[in-house]
Amino acid sequence: xxxxxxxxxxxxxxxxxxxxxxxxxxxxxxxxxxxxxxxxxxxxxxxxxxxxxxxxxxxxxxxxxxxxxxxxxxxxxxxxxxxxxxxxxxxxxxxxxxxxxxxxxxxxxxxxxxxxxxxxxxxxxxxxxxxxxxxxxxxxxxxxxxxxxxxxxxxxxxxxxxxxxxxxxxxxxxxxxxxxxxxxxxxxxxxxxxxxxxxxxxxxxxxxxxxxxxxxxxxxxxxxxxxxxxxxxxxxxxxxxxxxxxxxxxxxxxxxxxxxxxxxxxxxxxxxxxxxxxxxxxxxxxxxxxxxxxxxxxxxxxxxxxxxxxxxxxxxxxxxxxxxxxxxx
Amino acid sequence: xxxxxxxxxxxxxxxxxxxxxxxxxxxxxxxxxxxxxxxxxxxxxxxxxxxxxxxxxxxxxxxxxxxxxxxxxxxxxxxxxxxxxxxxxxxxxxxxxxxxxxxxxxxxxxxxxxxxxxxxxxxxxxxxxxxxxxxxxxxxxxxxxxxxxxxxxxxxxxxxxxxxxxxxxxxxxxxxxxxxxxxxxxxxxxxxxxxxxxxxxxxxxxxxxxxxxxxxxxxxxxxxxxxxxxxxxxxxxxxxxxxxxxxxxxxxxxxxxxxxxxxxxxxxxxxxxxxxxxxxxxxxxxxxxxxxxxxxxxxxxxxxxxxxxxxxxxxxxxxxxxxxxxxxxxxxxxxxxxxxxxxxxxxxx
Numbered sequence: 001x002x003x004x005x006x007x008x009x010x011x012x013x014x015x016x017x018x019x020x021x022x023x024x025x026x027x028x029x030x031x032x033x034x035x036x037x038x039x040x041x042x043x044x045x046x047x048x049x050x051x052x053x054x055x056x057x058x059x060x061x062x063x064x065x066x067x068x069x070x071x072x073x074x075x076x077x078x079x080x081x082x083x084x085x086x087x088x089x090x091x092x093x094x095x096x097x098x099x100x101x102x103x104x105x106x107x108x109x110x111x112x113x114x115x116x117x118x119x120x121x122x123x124x125x126x127x128x129x130x131x132x133x134x135x136x137x138x139x140x141x142x143x144x145x146x147x148x149x150x151x152x153x154x155x156x157x158x159x160x161x162x163x164x165x166x167x168x169x170x171x172x173x174x175x176x177x178x179x180x181x182x183x184x185x186x187x188x189x190x191x192x193x194x195x196x197x198x199x200x201x202x203x204x205x206x207x208x209x210x211x212x213x214x215x216x217x218x219x220x221x222x223x224x225x226x227x228x229x230x231x232x233x234x235x236x237x238x239x240x241x242x243x244x245x246x247x248x249x250x251x252x253x254x255x256x257x258x259x260x261x262x263x264x265x266x267x268x269x270x271x272x273x274x275x276x277x278x279x280x281x282x283x284x285x286x287x288x289x290x291x292x293x294x295x296x297x298x299x300x301x302x303x304x305x306x307x308x309x310x311x312x313x314x315x316x317x318x319x320x321x322x323x324x325x326x327x328x329x
Numbered sequence: 330x331x332x333x334x335x336x337x338x339x340x341x342x343x344x345x346x347x348x349x350x351x352x353x354x355x356x357x358x359x360x361x362x363x364x365x366x367x368x369x370x371x372x373x374x375x376x377x378x379x380x381x382x383x384x385x386x387x388x389x390x391x392x393x394x395x396x397x398x399x400x401x402x403x404x405x406x407x408x409x410x411x412x413x414x415x416x417x418x419x420x421x422x423x424x425x426x427x428x429x430x431x432x433x434x435x436x437x438x439x440x441x442x443x444x445x446x447x448x449x450x451x452x453x454x455x456x457x458x459x460x461x462x463x464x465x466x467x468x469x470x471x472x473x474x475x476x477x478x479x480x481x482x483x484x485x486x487x488x489x490x491x492x493x494x495x496x497x498x499x500x501x502x503x504x505x506x507x508x509x510x511x512x513x514x515x516x517x518x519x520x521x522x523x524x525x526x527x528x529x530x531x532x533x534x535x536x537x538x539x540x541x542x543x544x545x546x547x548x549x550x551x552x553x554x555x556x557x558x559x560x561x562x563x564x565x566x567x568x569x570x571x572x573x574x575x576x577x578x579x580x581x582x583x584x585x586x587x588x589x590x591x592x593x594x595x596x597x598x599x600x601x602x603x604x605x606x607x608x609x610x611x612x613x614x615x616x617x618x619x620x621x622x623x624x625x626x627x628x629x630x631x632x633x634x635x636x637x638x639x640x641x642x643x644x645x646x647x648x649x650x651x652x653x654x655x656x657x658x659x660x661x662x663x664x665x666x667x668x669x670x671x672x673x674x675x676x677x678x
Contacts, residue, residue: 167667
């Protein structure tokens with residue numbers, strides 16, 4: 001067990017996978033000489049050379065398609081998209097091609113590839129650099145979408161992603177890169193489609209993923225200390241496949257649920273999770289399910305406006321106070 | 330276009346010295362097979378045996394066989410959605426192609442893809458693609474993988490001239506050049522998008538000239554002359570194989586019918602189309618050249634014709650008698666399992 005940042009966990013995993021399998025290579029904008037916009041790939045060009053760590057020009061559709069084609073011939077590309085906002089330029093290759101090739105050609109050609117990309121706002125980057133678009137990909141059969149919230153999960157799930165035979169969207173978050181956590185030793189992997197109860201509780205369940213799952217855990221611990229509410233936190237970790245069972249079982253126990261997400265409310269990840277809950281635990285609910293999400297505006301630059309648009313701990317605390325059983329208030 | 334006069338000249342040129350008779354007759358057979366297959370596909374479409382969209386290769390037979398014959402058997406081929414002929418030319422059985430058009434389990438893509446998505450991993454036929462330009466980055470990536478492994482094979486990526494106005498084309502050619510990838514981009518310029526003339530859609534109507542933006546070699550060739558297309562493809566393939574340099578070939582061809590089976594082709598002058606079919610028919614022109622060189626007589630041509638008719642009939646029978654995919658396989662192939670062999674082991678390095 002060692003303490004490290006989320007960034008370090010990603011970096012070390014990429015390095016180990018490059019060492020483990022000759023078919024693994026990295027590509028993306030500025031990942032080599034510049035060592036990555038967020039320095040996840042620092043030092044890797046120096047260690048592995050330009051054959052394994054490939055700097056690409058600025059052409060997301062071109063190089064994501066190139067990675068997909070390389071995967072069709074059995075390589076295992078790990079693509080870095082600088083931020084999730086730029087992935088929009090590659091939608092054709094991801095949705096029309098990477099997600100379709102195995103099915104549409106009758107199972108003849110798997111596409112083993114990973115697309116890593118950070119989402120998230122809060123850095124005054126304004127509307128085109130602050131989005132959370134993971135639900136677009138979670139909607140598509142043929143893709144897998146994972147969104148770990150801790151360094152330990154990032155490590156285990158990135159290993160799984162690289163070794164998976166399908167296109168995997170691996171969602172990171174700008175505000176998670178410096179978060180520290182304990183990371184187990186050894187070559188462990190974490191299967192997709194397994195949510196994790198990161199804190200047990202009795203009074204209500206908060207369901208979340210990626211950075212908001214980390215915020216939810218902090219909030220739950222604080223509230224428990226401050227006023228004795230017992231809050232369960234479920235980090236779904238994987239959006240497609242989605243582990244309905246763990247979510248439903250938790251809500252059956254606590255009878256109250258909040259979905260906490262950084263993306264926009266309408267048609268967001270929470271809408272799907274709420275639907276799964278009502279399908280699986282309708283009779284167990286003591287109150288309508290709440291969704292805490294970002295306000296539905298293109299994210300503004302101005303700091304006060306940005307703060308007003310983003311969701312976070314404050315909004316979650318308010319929702320918990322509204323939803324908590326009366327006896328505990 | 331002034332290629333017209335050149336085309337007529339080439340189509341009438343004598344067969345060059347040193348060509349092998351059996352090989353030439355095979356080219357003729359293969360072109361005729363595509364012609365008859367496509368005519369039959371059109372017929373089957375109107376009889377509702379085939380659904381969806383259906384784009385025929387009629388008039389492009391010399392372009393296709395020239396393309397296929399310029400490559401080695403293990404080379405990788407990516408195409409667009411007008412690809413029945415390419416699939417047949419690369420060795421997929423006509424029955425498996427027709428069965429795919431019929432949506433059958435025995436089809437090249439197990440009935441999941443249809444006319445626009447033919448695939449055969451064993452023949453390195455890496456797919457027909459129906460999003461214009463979609464195959465170009467993919468083919469570039471396949472070439473990247475071959476370069477990564479220092480393999481002997483190359484990639485050939487077919488597309489229509491309309492593709493060369495989109496971003497995927499430009500991004501891919503740039504990537505291929507900076508990484509020195511073993512790939513030939515093969516542009517079939519049949520002079521129309523669907524109904525949009527090449528001059529209306531492309532600032533540079535001579536498509537091969539676009540390659541200069543990437544300091545890439547390129548050629549323009551008469552797509553109705555199977556030998557000319559084959560020879561240019563060999564040259565381009567050699568450049569890719571021996572020097573890892575990408576290049577571009579533009580084959581100018583003539584589309585006999587509308588964009589797809591259901592297109593009545595009203596935007597073209599039908600007198601001109603009719604004249605064009607006669608002037609640019611690559612098959613009758615090649616037959617005339619073979620006869621002029623005394624390589625085949627009328628009876629020999631008839632024998633080939635009969636053989637082809639029988640092959641197409643068998644393909645239709647096979648497709649007709651094949652089963653639909655079972656309903657309980659609807660969810661098969663969405664995700665590859667951990668045990669799925671990828672192309673690296675399956676295809677052999």
